[in-house]
Amino acid sequence: MDDIKEKIVGILQDVTGLDNVGQDADQDLFKDGVLDSMATVEVLVTLQDDFGIQVPVSEFDRSQWSTVNKIAQRVQELE
Amino acid sequence: MKKKLWMIFGPVIVAIAALLILLWAPINFKTVTPQKVRQAATSLDIRVLKGESVKNAAEKENYIPIIGSSELSRMDPFHPSSMAQKYHWKNKPFLQGNPGTASLTQAMNVGGMSNLKGNKAVFIISPQWFSKSGVQADAFKYFLSPLQLTGFILKSNTGDKAMNKYVAGRILDLGVSKGPIEDDALERISEGKQITSFQRFYIETFVRSSLQSQDNLFGSLSMNDHENMINDAASKLPDSYNYKDLNKLATKMAKHNSRDNDMQIGDSFYKRQLRKRIRTYKNTHRHVKYTSSPEYNDFQALLYMFARNKVEVMFVIQPINPHWVKYTGMPKSSITNFDKKIKYQLRTQGFNNIVDLSNVKNSNYIAEDTIHMGWRGWLMLDHHLKGYYKDKKANPENTQYKMDDYFLSNEWAQTKNVTK
């Protein structure tokens, strides 16, 4: 699980170019403006490539993908 | 839980109850004060035209209505409201009319002024109303007052049957729809039937009483205000009344205000409405005729409304700027034929007080722009009004009208030549 989280934080940092993303694993990424639609799509595509999972856009319920912890949980479920 | 429900719905229920009381309770809200009436007399606010309470209050004071259309807003120093103020006429004009009001709108308006009974009025006729197609449906609908309409429906068991039939049918033809019950009632009147007692009950208790409360409450709330304009206009007049001097002054002022063009059209109007487009009007009125129009029937409905209340009326035929007539190529006969026909309709029924400004010897600066009287035109009218405004009661000898419903027929509307 920690492995997954680390990877996700890496992806988030790559996409947003912010170094402090993921310091708080419960930070709401949408509310705080870390992820916009474009960045979200990039994160999704990278997640698909890196973890080999399928995430259709309509599966992407923002409330279930809003923090690093939640993303990690969803990824684990889909893997 | 009950308390919670009350906390949620209580305020709503209280608000609804308050609204119902405000609109339907038989309370007479006294919002019309003499100051309000004075303001309303020159405000030309559409709510004044469509309402009833302010005008009926004015009839109890020293006002005589001038009923017309857009010319009323040409408030130069010689405008009757300005003259009446400056030279302390005993009665003051109460202006009723807006750009787009014509005979039928004013028939409904006059029908709603119950306090006009036995009093005097002035009515300004515009030849332009009498076009081939008559009043535009949109304009009529815009000015149609739901309040006056309910009044008309409820009074349909009195007055001339042919007129009621005509007006109801005409309103429906113009595409008015104010609700299923009102529409059905109009339908019945237009077929010459009495309205049903349910229709009377519904319209009287539910519709009209609420509209009356609304008129009382909001009819004179923050109206347009032209009092300063009138004060300003009046201040430009000399202290003593002398027709010859005023005539000179009117010419001088009008000249000063129409330097932009050689057609004696006011500069501001010319600049705003005409300068860019003037050429497109050249010779466009060569075939204009004002002799066959459904407006003649609407006008007859108006006459019936005056006759019903024994109102003494001075009719004024509005002049057209002679330079404009020439420029647009309108034949002289268009106007003389119109005059002949409208005067025939008036005189044969006993409306004998007619001031015809469309045919005067010296017509310089008679209009403020193209088709609206102003400057010398107003002054000429003032000359007639001065005496007329001395007394607001109608002279019973002048209200012996002999109404003829032939004038409601299409045959009359289309008659081109009137044989005397």
Next chain:
Amino acid sequence: MNNITPYSSPHYFIYLMLLLLPIMIGLWFGKRFRVYDFIATVIILIITFFGGNMSQGISLIFYVLYEMLLVFTYLSYRKKHNNFWIFTSYVVLAIIPLVFVKLDPLLKNQTISLFAFLGISYLTFKAVEIIMEIRDGVIKDIKPYEFVRFLLFFPTISSGPIDRFRRFQKDVMNVPSRDEYVELLHSGVNKLMQGLLYKFIIGYFFGTLLLPKIQILTLSYKGQTPLGLSWALVAYMYVYSMYLFFDFAGYSLFAVAISNFMGVKTPMNFRAPFKSHNIKDFWNRWHITLSFWFRDFIYMRLMFTVIKHKWLKNRVTIANVGYITLFLIMGFWHGETWYYIVYGIFHACAMITNDAWLRYKKKHRKQIPSNKFTEAFAIFLTFNVVCFSFMIFSGILNKLWFV
């Protein structure tokens, strides 16, 4: 009798409240009367679409049957296959009626306008959403009556807010507890009252009392000044913007309030849009359900495809191409006139500029001050940019220049 436009007259509210009463009493006692819900819906639809000329109502029936045919044939197809082109054809077929209705002013064809009815756009959004989610496999099953109930949910039928099927389904399948329902009633009454204030008092003031006067004044400069421009046009811009917001937000509040009374938490459409800090923020606060629909079903899908297939490399380019596509579609959706299209392009440019500024700001975080004053300036600037775009949207320039 004529059609009654939803939420436009006292009559409508009286009929609505009478019809709602049994539903509300039912929910209070923890029951949903499914049959009654259906009957109430039919009555409201008759009042809205079948008064006088029935053409709107008949179009509505045919439209619903047509979309139903599409959704259910696609559903049974999708259970076995998943071809991209079949999916695309279904989406195209689903929007064809709307496209025809929208093209009508261009074609001036009388027969086409027969297909039109109030709210066709909003029903189309819902139908397309269902087809897309069937493809994604998140809607696995849907019953015909569920589809019709969702599509024809009457509080939102004429102009949204645009709900999502799965969210809606969760609400109607569930009966709220007494406490939850009291909360819903509370929020419903508040929204209803706020809606009355917005639409019938403030909206009336701006739209009915002020706007016509200012429009006449604005148009009086036609041909008098270069391009007919005047200060009156500036006044028109603000008054129109206020009217647009209060009228539409008022309507949306009614729709949400009535939904709440029926135990459905229809999402809100506006969240203080004039307090937006930038144009992106604005689109998260203005006509929210529409912009989120566009975001989820057009923008994000387009981005997804472009990035996945690596059609474009530069992420700035990708985002900008996305904006232009998105706002052009939104412009065309509003109607086939030049000013709606320009309105779309204007917003695309505003978004692109905004993104560029945000990138610049990120790089120069130290040099650019950020305080109460800059925040106020950002709100002021955004507000004016938005009002300017509404001035384009209003069509006043068309009247000033071309008509």
